[in-house]
Amino acid sequence: MEPGITAGLRAILPVLKATWRRLNIFRAERAAAIDPSSANPIDEEIFDSAMRRMAAGQLDESLIQKCVSNVTGLLSTPSFLKSPNLGTWLSVPDVKAGLRRAVAAKLLGTEPPTDLIKHLETSFIKIAFAEVREAKGLVETVIAILAASVKSQVDDRGGGALITASHLGITSELNEIKSHLERSSGISFRTLDVGWDEWAKVATPPLVGSLFSSAIEASKRTVLSWISQPPEKPLLITADSAEEALAFISQLFGELGGKELSVYREQVIIIDQTGVLPRLTAEKKTFIPVVFSRDVELELATHANLVHSLVIYPRNALNNKPDIILEPVSQDTFSTALESMGKNRDEISRLSDASGRSLTVLRRKLSTVPAVQMPEWAVDGSIALQLIPFLFVGAWDTSNQSDQIGLNLLSGGRNFDDIEKELQGLCHLNDSPVWSIGTFRGVVSKIDLLYTIAGVVTAADLDRYFTVARMVLGEDDPALDLEEDQRWAASIHGKTREFSSAFRQGISETLVLLAVHGQQLFDIRLGVQTNTEVICTIRELLPTPLTTRILEANDHDLATYAEAAPDEFLSIIERDLNSENPAVFGLLRPANSGVFGSSPSRTGLLWALEGLAWAPNTLPRAAFILARLAQIEINDNWVNKPAHSLESIFRSWMPQTAANLQDRIALMKRLAERFPDVAWKICIAQFGTHAQFGEYSGGGKN
Template sequence: MAKKSFPLHPGQYVRENVLDRRGVNVTEAAKLIGISRPGVSNFLNGKVSATPDMATRIERAFGVPAKKILDLQSAYDAHAGKAAGTAQNARAYVTPFLNVQANDLVNWFTTTIQARTKLSVLLRTLVHSTGHDLEKVDFPGNDDAERPGWDGFVEAGSGTPWIPAGTSGWEFGVTADINDKANGDFAKSVKATKKADRDDITFVFVTPRRWTGKTAWIAAMRAKKLWRDVRAYDASDLEQWMEQSLAAQTWFANQTARPSSGVRTLDRCWIDWANVTDPALHPSLFSTANKVWGDRIKGFAAADRSEPLVIVADSVEEALAFLSQVLAEPELELHRDRVLVFDEPGVLPKFAQGTVDFIAVAHTREVEREFGPYSSVLRTIVVYPRNATNSEPDIVLEPLGYDAFNKALEAMGKGRDDLTSLAEASGRSLTVLRRQLSTIPAIRTPVWARDHETSSGLVPLVLVGAWDAQNEADQTALSLLAGDIPFEHLEKRVQEFAQLNDAPVWSIGGYRGVISKIDSLFAIAGAFTKADLNRFLDTARMVLGEDDPALDLPEKDRWAASMHGRKREFSGAVREGISETLVLLAVHGKNLFGKRLGFDGDLAAAKLIRDLLDPISTRKLEANDRDLPLYAEAAPDAFLDIIERDLRAAHPETLGLLRPADTGHFGSSTPRTGLLWALEGLAWSPATFSRVVKTLGRLSEVEINDKLGEQAYQLARLDLPRVDAADRSRS
């Protein structure tokens, strides 16, 4: 019978078919590949797996296709997974990073009382970041560290050098008498576990101390045959295990305030976000966002996608705090301990030399650009401030609803009076709330808000929100908002602001904008003058009152309006930015500027909407189609007054939007979309709900024979989610 052939480890293949045939030794190979000699030696001897980076380096050095190396690894892993005990002996190659030593572990865990409750968190991070086929991981830590039962419990479909295959129960302690603690936990666990269950469980004891009697203890406990197997790890073992986990090294560096080379864990991000106030910000501030976006995060974690997940919030700090909380959900915790947030460029490429078994997060464009070469092998998340991305985000974090906001603040010990004042002062934006409650001056009032000249210079930028720096009409609008300051001076001002720490502006290609309009609006409210607000209203009337020349073309040609020379002068960025500012002033203007400047944002917004739409015409409604939802949000009563009055007329102009949509060609449009979205938004509020019902009833009298007619029908039936309008924010 012929001898059965087993797949070669790719390291063995390279040694036998490349190095030996060419007479290249390990030292020479290491120089050619660009990886340390121990790293190459471990690979050639089959002790570590081939990574995409290693395969690419071998291809460049010796001409062996990277795909072949990775295919060999896949075949080897597939066989190893079937062979008991084989897969758990191979370790992934990880680039040396923070060089955590056993003595570091001993010193921190045994001399710091708080650190003792953190051992379970470190072990959980190690298991999640280095394990394979994990079915259950339970390591209660922090406040739950003293919970009865196993200190840790793991169910793994396949093993590693540190994690037993199958079921394992973990106990650990930091006391000086290690043998006594280990014996006590061993006996306690035997007593608490049925023999039939013990036959399938590996008992694991862990101590962050050095344990000279470890080997003898393991042998003695195994001899009792009370468990499937017995293992024990001490500080030396943890040092070696941590060498395989960038996430665990980063966690330890963050916990011990050691230099972490510009990378953070989500634990550290949460501390950085929440612990700047007294009391600390409460996790329940993200309870609504977790429910709304939890499935989207799950889908990302489960999918094999090459493009990044894009998250937008009022600040990047808020988005990172959200990630920390949503990934703390039990079904997502596995992924949380593999997430690394890169704060500085140049770090990610070093990490990816050895492993891509982590999820990378970028919150700066410099780091985001480094994702490119690894997009096919590395899962990535990109965080943007609101209005700073020119692509459609996957997740958008909105200000909290009243109920969620109040419950979270009550959990922080805030009273009824605090709830009202903080809601008004923050607009229920978590970024603004953090500034309001912060005990750190640099966070409470950033440099650009403390300096009057700087904050005054920001006023026109905040009012417009975003603009195309190469568009002459946009330049004119910005100059008018700034009191006729030449655009060239404003452009220079933007570039100076962009260099500030905690910069309030962004610049991408030819576009510019304010990072968080609501954050900036609240931070520099004291710099606004009545003249600034009047200039905004005049500029808004000019920009939003511009007709859409594309409407002069047949509907089938409107998608190519710019090619026909029928393009608006002002960019879509400016129109949208000014419409959003109008909403913010309507909602928060009286609170921010009422007493000092005598400004009523509600009244100003209502007057502007009437000027823009009254007298109403089908042409005006179509020209403002995309803006109608924001108009309705800014001035709900004025907007409905205009539509209702028109629908009572003999020949309502509004009904002109209810013609069948021309959907038979590329770029076709639906003239009624903006109006229906506006009405749906108003239907959330009890104050306008009944009026929307009547309006939709009148619109539903018109039969629209196209595929999109169902939209109006469903709205007319009020097929809308039933939630309290207080949970919707006009901001």
């Protein structure tokens, strides 16, 4: 034969073999589909090999190690799988034939016949003098291991080696082995991989490990120092929930923790129930337990100086200082991680607000499983009632007497000491909705809490809130009595408000929540027109005629008022501009830019108008107000001026509005008709010869 022909045949021979194997698979699967009883899903040689290894107690191969160790979390092969009785039982021809039938059924995707299983159990009881419960667990485990072993060792899937199972993995078998071994051995703990999957994969899309990157970076040195020393005491970790802490530990002893910590990963196990830890220590196993149950922690007490261990507590539930505190993640870490999950900027902003960047709350928000969406504490109606005043406030300072009075009013006259005791009790809950740091208290996520306890909020609760809101937000700012260059030292001069800034900000933010969600949650059920109440509250806070002092006193809240009642806010400003002496003009005075100079008094108003410019329906009115203000020249070095806000809105390559191009062009034409000088400057700015930069305005976050 010519050399060229020989080389050609050699080249196509592998292709012909592969094609023949695929044809065999197709023929076998077609035959099985027509008549399952005629199928022969097991290669005899492979099955006999698996049986011989099991009878000889050779369970140290990679597959069985995965079944017994990595999946179940067991640190050694269970003794009953090494028993001589097992080998004797497996050598019985009738048992071998029965197991072959059972494994064949598994590989075909069906359950073995009940009478076959009972026959195998009975035979094992007779041979091994075993109990019924032990026999049941062993038979099911043996079948699952054999099925997994056969699947994993088939190289040539043609010739009927595997049929319906040919495209399946061994996940189902491994899960069965895990279940059977746990029942029969009494072991109940998890690996870090299992702990991570149970935390991350209930979310859609699944959560990513980089959410913990900043926390790992901050705590890595502490962990390395602890684990490099002989064991003396557990490493204490606090988080919003035990599940979040377990997920953090899984990433800490993984790639994000670096080689120094990842080498310990296989030793770290999550202990769920009592009885496990004493057993493992008695067997002198090398392991690092992770404990979150107080009963298991009591067992750990006598072993704390023998093994390195990690103990998890809810945030604020420890009297001692924890070694690691998992705080809400930073905005950068949060945004970067969610971008990798496919979330866009608006979705990230919404989830940041809804979760307070608490990963526990984020998991609930991204889950489609009702049991995950609803925290454990939400089931208890008495707890929900305790949370109502905390929801309305958001955050407060316990050392501030006015804050105490405010909470007293919101709770219907209850004693503040009793309120504080209830909050401290709530802090000990897993996935607690509240936090406590120093003298400050607050809720983890207002929007999360609002939807969770909305069903127990009454009309009287809402009425109390609006009454307190008018009182708190209507408070004047004594710092305005000082010269502008002295206002930074207002506390030194005793010129501070009675309510803390945290209390005021929390009350203000609740206005927005009620304006956006109140109609859906309360209007029909309670007959309270929450939007109307919000509008009336803002109308009282910014009365007609306006004064510059009132605007300055509400400077930090104007953006919130605009978001809560956009049309009413615009009407208030428009009425003022149409008056003989607009109070708004008083905000446009030049501001000192020195080291101790205060920020411009116009900042809050511009922030509010920029926020309203994002919505196409309020953009025209906001733009006309800004154009009117831009006519007044402001001679200071601050960049935040009305003209700059307009330039940002109409910037061609980075517009700070959701309005489309056609709407922006049409609006610019209207501005040119009424404010030609202002419109001309905005248009010319689009063609600047120098390098330009842009930034997102405040409204872009909402």
